[in-house]
Amino acid sequence: MSSPKGASAFQVSVDAGSYRVARPETPQHIIELLREHEIQIVDLKFTDLPGLWQHFSITLPEVHEGLFEDGIGFDGSSIRGFQEIQESDMLLKPDPTTAFIDPANEIPTLSLICDVVDPVLHQPYSRDPRFVAKKAEEYLRQTGIATTCYFGPELEFFIFDSIRFGQDAHSGYYYVESAEGDWNSGADEGAYGGGNLGYKPRYKEGYFPVPPHDTLQDIRSEIVLMLQQAGVQVEVHHHEVATAGQNEIDMRFTTLKRMADNVMIYKYICKNVARQHGKVATFMPKPLFTDNASGMHCHQSLWKDSENLFYDAHGWALTSNLCRWYIGGLLKHAPALMAFCAPTTNSYKRLVPGYEAPVNLAMSQRNRSAAARIPMYSDSPNARRVEFRCPDPSANAYLAFSAMLMAGLDGIENKMDPGDPLDVNIYDLPPELAKNVRQVPGSLEESLNALEADNEFLRKGDVFTEDVIDTWLEYKRTRELDPIRLRPHPWEFYLYFDI
Template sequence: MGMVSIEPGSYHVVPPQNPGEVIDLIRTHAIQVVDLRFTDLPGVWQHFSITLPEVNDDLFSVGIGFDGSSIRGFQEIHESDMLVRPDPATAFIDPYCAAPTLALICDVLDPVLHQPYSRDPRHIARKAELYLRQTGLATVCYLGPELEFFIFDSIRFGQDQHSGYYHVESAEGEWTSGRDEGAYGGGNLGYKQRYKGGYFPVPPSDTLQDIRSEIVLALMQAGIQVEVHHHEVATAGQNEIDMRFAPLMRMADNVMMYKYICKNVARRHGKVATFMPKPLFADNASGMHCHQSLWRDAENLFYDKNGWAQTSQMCRWYIGGLLSHAPALMAFCAPSTNSYKRLVPGYEAPVNLAMSQRNRSAAARIPMVSDSPSARRVEFRCPDPSANAYLAFSAMLLAGLDGIENQTDPGDPLDKNIYDLPPEEAARIRQVPGSLEESLCALEADSAFLRKGDVFTEDLITTWIDYKRTREIDTLKVRPHPWEFQLYFDI
């Protein structure tokens, strides 16, 4: 299993723009199978494959049917017929299928109304971009998420009526420093990542350099520009690969490809990648810090040479919107029960709803790595990679636009370590919710900003809340937790 190879000059693939160019791509690369992919409500790719005779004009105009009742968060069984319609601009050659396969990301359609399906996450992102242009404030919102993830050697977990457990294995893990690693017994290779010590030692401590490089090459082969990759802070294989910023919906598409490629490269090497935010106790978790800015054509509207941290008033109002709506935003940006094991003090997690420059302990910060006008942006640090990128990116944009519309003051900058503030001063700083349930309650109380431009429908919001409560929160409530036996068994 060697590295993915890339032809010179093929790093930045020009995607097809119409069905005819997709057909040309199929012929040029002797494609045998076409794979159609779409995103369910929680944010996981679903797919089915078609043969070449089915690739015709109707596929790109009318679409092709599937059973929507089997997809999480979609239709009931009595209204199950749905359509997917591929977007030609998303075509890429899948490097993990034995048969030459072209993958296409699809939009979901209602076959009765002949309109985009209101619960299709990609449709939400498209409406968010349209609403931005309709406001006249900007023409494009650029997103640059930093997805962190773990690559483990093994993961075992399970729970039934009488037992429950999980077990993580990683050759990098601090806990393996005393383990016998010799093929025939006797010995340990050392160089383990200490807890919170994974940023940035070179190999052999960093055992995942080549795997990350393989992921990067595969991403570039799929047409995604990558800027940097590195080991992250936690022990046991935490990683980060940063994609170059892109318009909102395109970046959400990229996130789906990113997750797919990371998981499949890891599997090729007999390992497993996870975007679960907090798989390890007592070490850093995985975030998805989201860099964002508004532009009018080639002009960055967040830049002002004379403003605080060289930001414009529009940028600061945008931040005000993010901070004021943050409790509701967390329902989409930190949407798992596990997310709130990350959002606790002491692990570089931004629990404090404050604005700062350079300071990573603030929820919203202004990176100061460049004086270039094009580099001025806000980094919102609360989201994590369990989020559905289409929904999370759209929700953040709408919160920011609401802040601009209402000229929301983000408060005074806090350019110091917020975790070290005196108790009386720290008590005045708002914090993110402490649980998914709190975030869902905040969303119920504060959703008007999401419904502007009909971007998020009332049906989508109520379906999301109901799904999270019944499928995730309630199922966790009724199951004993292993730590409860430590706390209470001898009471």
């Protein structure tokens, strides 16, 4: 992936005090930069309801100030979770503050993240996930509780050497291959010839080993440098716990909508850098049986101007009452939240005890077996935050972040008690105590039912409209639950073929 001439003009410069990134701010800035750096292609990106980026590209003569004011048309009926065919005409309006040089293209290309507009109503489109995030931030300000919500998600993902899968009326399979996989320790040759060089991370022992165990150091570093060129500040990267190429790259926290934008850029760059190296990146939560899955632990805090409202020098774990009420809201509404935060059938193969999975709806400090954790790395007031560990990277970040904020605000408004801290390994609690600890739902179906029963907190301020919630429920049930329910599972043949 080549960097076009003048790409450095779009590289970030970060104000250490505010963590704001210097970017083009107006349509005129964009037009001037395109001409100055001889960029001929502009790519317009937006997010469908499940959370996958969509795009189309235009040429330089089509980029003018009217594009940003009036938008450009597309067929909304071909986008998952959007319009019916009889109401298909929709508009995209690019956000000039999101510009970045696209690292996935050899032809110099500028990417812009767009908002979706209904051309008949002349209003933002209710099912545009980015619009939901905008409304969540605006609702926060309207409450007077805080001015800003910061998010810092930790997205984990796998990089495999290859993946094959398929299913039809009479067969079904998947096959994952990784030269790093512990299952290859006895192979006569490496995954693609050249001899078996050993150094396979053992199951659950992939956390932090140096090369040659960690074969993906340079690929992650390449991803990090491209993320920074695209305006996403990165703090750290490393190999994760699972064998076969599990990774984590941590972005610097920023505001809710901007972080959701960054998550989309993050996934896009990870997938394209892996492809450049002849590999494949996946954010599917649980692609491997017997080893750890990929989570998206979400650090979050509320601020009023420059004051972190989650800090109290005299509170438990240095947290304020407001922070604990926020946690109370997360725990109270967690079953419904999981419909957005763990939104796939595969998510619930991660949410089982024994794999650092946060199935227990409890509050703790330092303790990774609890759903809501207070990190204790620093005593700084600015560092006080809650880490909600239930989400995974299959989530649509715009919807998941917004839902968590709305649950937390409901907790604050109703002063919800999160319960006593459980600073123990909850997995090892004796049965008489463990039975008193609520757990996350055991399936996507349970989470969708919980969302259907508990969504009033999401509809405050019209942040999540009934239209969005109903469409989400219908899409997940008909496009994901039913197809999984109707197909035989390979393990069923092992269990039942001889019955």
